[in-house]
Amino acid sequence: MSDVIWVNAEIIDEKITPTTLEMLTKAAEIGKAEAVLLGPAPEDATQTLATFGAGKIYRCADAVYRDYLTLPAAETLAGLIEKHKPAVMLFASSYAGRDLAANLSARFDCGAITDVGDFQLKDGSVEATIPALGGSYQVTATLVNPGTKLLIVRPKSFDAKASEQPLAVEEVSAPSGDVLKKIHVKERVAVKREGPQLEGAKTIVSGGRGLKGEEHFSLLKDLAELLGGAVGATRAAVDAGWVPYAMQIGQTGKTVKPDLYIACGISGAVQHLSGMKTSKVIISINKDAEAPIFQYSDFGVVGDLFKVIPQLIAELKARKGA
């Protein structure tokens, strides 16, 4: 088997996504990394991909990939995969990445491994490591069909590191045919988000069901502000309508890896743990001493968060003033 590993490069908000660069770094470490970049992108995008290890970049800037979801990109990728037969193709566990990998895995009848946290090339195939049940189990899996193996990779699984490659771009042509234009993106709406963002935050203060209501999130905001951090939430808090989805951390939300994570009124359901358990330091406050979150915490307080957090805030203010 060749050791060529392709990465589906994604652009979000005019930038190559961090997960793209993380996957490239890993690919370059264990094989020959190459990238496919489809759709409009900033001018320096190909250079960025080369900087993070892409020895070759297949590129088409046609707007069809931006204006019509999944099908044009899947068509181009299918053609490229058949022609060049890379050993592995990596997709980010993002909205676009999952749709593309799903389409290709059915098209090639080859399946795909989802939720991949790490992988190696092994015995002519691939061995992927999947953190299961919020990381309390670790599963390894492989794909048995011949041909390119499709992996869907969790964000933050690898650290992105530069490993300069000379810029080598191969232009590819856009597919034609109205049959590929079935899923039309009519409009992109940016929802304004307030306060510091979870992505890249060094400190995150996060709230769950124990917050009991929307109004109490201001308590977390005050604490986060004092620590220079951002506020996150569990799916329970988001589903209850207390905070927007953009704040959701966990399996169906964001994966974060801050230096400090403060879990408030969060029991530690596996779905939430999988999105934050690799944080460097975890502090938790929960009234239930049996809450699983304590098993993952460096420091835990069993108590009423409505008493503990105000005291912590007062204490931080006092010590700052001192």
Place this chain on the structure above:
Amino acid sequence: MVRKGVAHELDPAAASAVEEGLRLTEKHGGTVTLVTMGISDATIGIRNALAMGATSAVHILDDSVAGSDTLGTAKVLAAAIKKQPFDLVICATESSDSYSGIVHGQVAQLLAIPALTFAKEIAVDGNKISIHRQSESGYDVVEATLPALVAVSSGINEPRYPQLKGIMAAKKKEIKVYTAADLGLGADQVGEKGAREKILTVGRPPKRQAGKVVTDEGEGGKQIADFLAEIKVI
């Protein structure tokens, strides 16, 4: 209208998909057929969806489909869906017990219909379907022509509770049962043998060292501040 759900009880994500189907048929007419693959206990979940108001159900009940990977599951669902006419397939984005989130995309490809995924709002107008699709920075307004598949995000709606009348009516509703063979799927396609994805090992990852847990006796907040000072955050 068709939708899929797994698990013994109706999965909350699946309940949202059923609810969305019911709302659309209440507005535009038509019927909701539940399609599910699962063990015989799944009947509980199916009756629950029928009690909510779904018209009928299709249950793929067959030991030979046990151990299917995502693609095997998608093949079963797609084959079952194909057996009746439909305008729209509604799926949950991710079931609560498995988070792969690609089965719906595979089903759509196998049915050769467009997949509108991560929907947090759905509107149907004639043969057009338009959704608000979650995006990293907000949402996209995405449109397609029916027939299509839509995967709904959790929290898209508040699923209704079955009422007594619905529960009584559900007892008389039809549940069609199929095997993989009924759907023309052999052991090379579904079940553990047909899986493209093979599990090699299941183990425990290196455990994170659990830290100190204290009970708040009026000093909890201060103790956290002390800990933060200890690790030099403040």
